[in-house]
Amino acid sequence: MKEEKEIRLEYTLARDFIDEVYSIPGGEQIKKCIQCGTCSGSCPTAYLMDYSPRQIFAMVRAGMRKEVLESEAILYCCSCYMCQVRCPQNIKITDVFYALKRIAWNETDLKAPQARLYKMSPIFFDIVRKNGRNHEIELMTRFSLTAAPLEIFKQAPIGIKLFFKGRLPLGGKKIKGFKELQKMLDFCEEHEVLGGVV
Amino acid sequence: MKYTYYPGCSLEATSFAYDLSTRAIAPLLDIDLEELEDWNCCGATAYMSVSQGSSFVLSARNLALAEKKGWDIVAPCSACYLGLNKTNIYMEEHPEVKDLVTKALAVAGLEYNGTVKVRHLLDVVVNDVGLDTVRANLKRDLGGLKVASYYGCQTIRPEGGFDSVEDPHSLDDIVVALGATSVYFPMKDRCCGGSIAGSIREQALRMSKNILLAAQREEADIIITPCPMCHINLEAYQSQINKRYDADFNIPILFFPQLMGFAFGRSEKDMAMNSLIVSPEKQLSPFV
Numbered sequence: 504m505k506e507e508k509e510i511r512l513e514y515t516l517a518r519d520f521i522d523e524v525y526s527i528p529g530g531e532q533i534k535k536c537i538q539c540g541t542c543s544g545s546c547p548t549a550y551l552m553d554y555s556p557r558q559i560f561a562m563v564r565a566g567m568r569k570e571v572l573e574s575e576a577i578l579y580c581c582s583c584y585m586c587q588v589r590c591p592q593n594i595k596i597t598d599v600f601y602a603l604k605r606i607a608w609n610e611t612d613l614k615a616p617q618a619r620l621y622k623m624s625p626i627f628f629d630i631v632r633k634n635g636r637n638h639e640i641e642l643m644t645r646f647s648l649t650a651a652p653l654e655i656f657k658q659a660p661i662g663i664k665l666f667f668k669g670r671l672p673l674g675g676k677k678i679k680g681f682k683e684l685q686k687m688l689d690f691c692e693e694h695e696v697l698g699g700v701v
Numbered sequence: 702m703k704y705t706y707y708p709g710c711s712l713e714a715t716s717f718a719y720d721l722s723t724r725a726i727a728p729l730l731d732i733d734l735e736e737l738e739d740w741n742c743c744g745a746t747a748y749m750s751v752s753q754g755s756s757f758v759l760s761a762r763n764l765a766l767a768e769k770k771g772w773d774i775v776a777p778c779s780a781c782y783l784g785l786n787k788t789n790i791y792m793e794e795h796p797e798v799k800d801l802v803t804k805a806l807a808v809a810g811l812e813y814n815g816t817v818k819v820r821h822l823l824d825v826v827v828n829d830v831g832l833d834t835v836r837a838n839l840k841r842d843l844g845g846l847k848v849a850s851y852y853g854c855q856t857i858r859p860e861g862g863f864d865s866v867e868d869p870h871s872l873d874d875i876v877v878a879l880g881a882t883s884v885y886f887p888m889k890d891r892c893c894g895g896s897i898a899g900s901i902r903e904q905a906l907r908m909s910k911n912i913l914l915a916a917q918r919e920e921a922d923i924i925i926t927p928c929p930m931c932h933i934n935l936e937a938y939q940s941q942i943n944k945r946y947d948a949d950f951n952i953p954i955l956f957f958p959q960l961m962g963f964a965f966g967r968s969e970k971d972m973a974m975n976s977l978i979v980s981p982e983k984q985l986s987p988f989v
Contacts, residue, residue, distance in 0.1 A: 528795035547892050547908060579901065581908075582746050583892035584858035588866040597859065604750040623899040627747040631759070635741040637710035646899055654902075661937050668976045670715045679739045683809035684762065690805045691754040 516566035524563050527602040535592040536560045542586035542596050552576035556586055556596060559603070572607040580604075622650040630675070635684050638675030640666075702829055704820070705767040705774045706734035709781040710742050711929035715937070716778070718973035719929060722958035723777050723822060725972070729838050729965055730830045734775065737767055743776075743784035746896040757798060758805045760788035765806055765813035777822040777958075779855040779928035780895075786819040786860060821856060823927045823957065824863035827871040832878040840966025841988050843881040848960070849921035850876055850883055851912060853931040854892050866890075872925065872957060879964040888915035895930030898938075909934045910942045913950045922984040925957045932956060939979055953981035963988075 525531045536557075543555035554562065554576045562571050571577070580600040587597045608624075626645045630638050643662060647655040665671045678684065712720035727734050740763050744756035764785060767774045776782040792799045792815055799815075806812055826835070850872035857869045864871045869890055876883040893912060894905030913935060916924050926932050936954040943950055954977070962972045963985060974981055 528791060528798055547894075548897075548904060551904060579897065579904070581892050581894055581905075582749075582896045583854035584866075585854070585892070587859045588861065595859070601749050601753065605753065608751050624747045624751045627745075628751070628755075631742045631744075631748075635739075636713070637742050637745070639710070639714045650900075657941075661941065664978050665715060665937060668978060670717060670976060672714055676713060678741050680741070680762075680809065683811075684741055684759075686808045687758050687762065687805045688755050690808045691752060691758050691801070694754070694801060694804070 517568035518566045520566045520568040521564055529595045529598055532594040533560055541589050545585040545589050548579040548581055552579050572610055577603045632688060634675055635678030635681045636676050640671040703733045703772050705770050705772045706736045707740055707774050707776045709778040711778055715933050716929035718976045719777055719956040721973045722956060722962045726958050726962045730834055743781040745780050754801050757788045757802050760784045761802045761806055761813050764817045765811040767817045768813055773818040773820045775820050775822055775825055779853055782821045783855040789819055823871055835878045838965045841964050843879050843964050843988055846881040847884050847922045848876045848881045849886045849916040849924045850889055851924050851926045852890050853928040856927050884919040884921045888912045893931045893934040895934055898934055906942050906945055910946050913952060916952055923953045923955055923981055925955050925960050927957050937978055953979045953984055
């Protein structure tokens with residue numbers, strides 16, 4: 504079988520992508536990656552990813568910015584930290600993946616299916632910003648309605664069961680200091696440095 | 702021993718049984734919990750994916766409020782535990798994080814000097830209270846009850862502050878102290894898919910299925926867990942997993958203080974066992 508390989512010319516690569524990742528607290532650690540693949544071998548979702556975690560690290564270092572940020576790999580990370588505790592080079596892999604998610608989040612021309620996967624977070628933010636606490640029934644309902652309206656019929660029986668067990672109270676709690684909290688969150692937004700501190 | 706108690710959002714809703722049972726067994730174990738006044742959401746995994754700064758600031762507000770009291774802060778929820786702990790560590794290791802958080806807190810007239818120790822409830826029970834005190838409270842003989850101890854990820858990783866990051870045993874130790882049998886359970890620290898359950902449900906179901914399957918193979922009567930996300934995935938979605946994988950799981954999932962309270966002679970009602978979707982009645986009735 505003839506194998507096809509795409510060759511990327513150096514000038515098409517984003518050579519400053521690595522600096523973006525280095526500026527994440529702990530991000531400079533990826534210099535030390537020895538491409539051993541322990542992360543990929545430890546990852547419970549790697550088999551679903553278009554690029555394995557090991558490949559993602561190589562691609563970051565090569566400057567394949569678009570491919571990395573559009574990859575499903577960074578979305579399939581389930582934050583179990585298994586790769587991170589096993590990494591022989593002590594790279595905070597899960598945290599780097601979080602940073603890649605954050606950079607991708609701010610790119611507006613993402614592929615549609617990937618953008619859909621991000622729909623949970625803004626709803627969660629909105630609820631926490633408004634009340635200071637999460638309100639599970641509101642999160643579940645609003646997420647189902649925006650991201651996957653047809654899913655709501657599938658998920659409804661579980662919601663109903665939880666509701667009748669008293670586990671989805673209708674009234675959410677609002678903290679007293681919600682206005683101060685909003686000011687703090689606004690401050691963060693104003694001082695956001697992509698890939699860096701935020 | 703006095704602690705600041707940080708229940709977290711899940712313990713007010715889907716996991717209220719965790720909150721109830723924790724508060725019920727605490728006095729028996731000489732754990733004096735004072736709920737953190739006006740606490741807010743820890744930010745969970747969702748915030749971390751979009752704004753790390755906001756995520757740290759959310760956690761830091763809680764830490765700043767707790768610092769005024771000076772006690773360790775206890776989080777029963779593993780995601781809260783991780784979020785608060787991570788904020789402490791990043792503030793200590795990265796000056797730019799400390800700077801941002803300090804300035805943001807100042808907007809609300811708060812300050813945090815990094816002195817609050819973040820503890821998981823499981824850590825407090827095993828290492829501060831100790832298993833001797835646990836044994837001293839036993840009122841029921843749970844001999845013969847087979848329990849699978851499921852830790853989940855974020856209870857022990859990434860820091861592994863109080864237990865092994867890959868082969869934890871604190872929960873198993875409690876099970877043994879309660880007189881029950883802790884079954885061989887290699888899936889005990891594998892991910893249930895909690896943080897992707899909203900976005901990639903199919904995969905989360907599959908991951909939870911593998912955990913239930915491992916428990917079923919060892920003929921576990923029940924699974925206990927210290928994590929609200931693990932609990933909802935394994936418990937509330939169990940019927941959906943059965944449907945999807947043509948399986949017949951019927952394994953009650955209890956929060957570990959629920960089982961402790963039961964062993965301490967408290968009624969099933971006190972432990973809010975009736976709030977569980979998969980009822981543990983059949984498994985626990987021989988011990989009543």
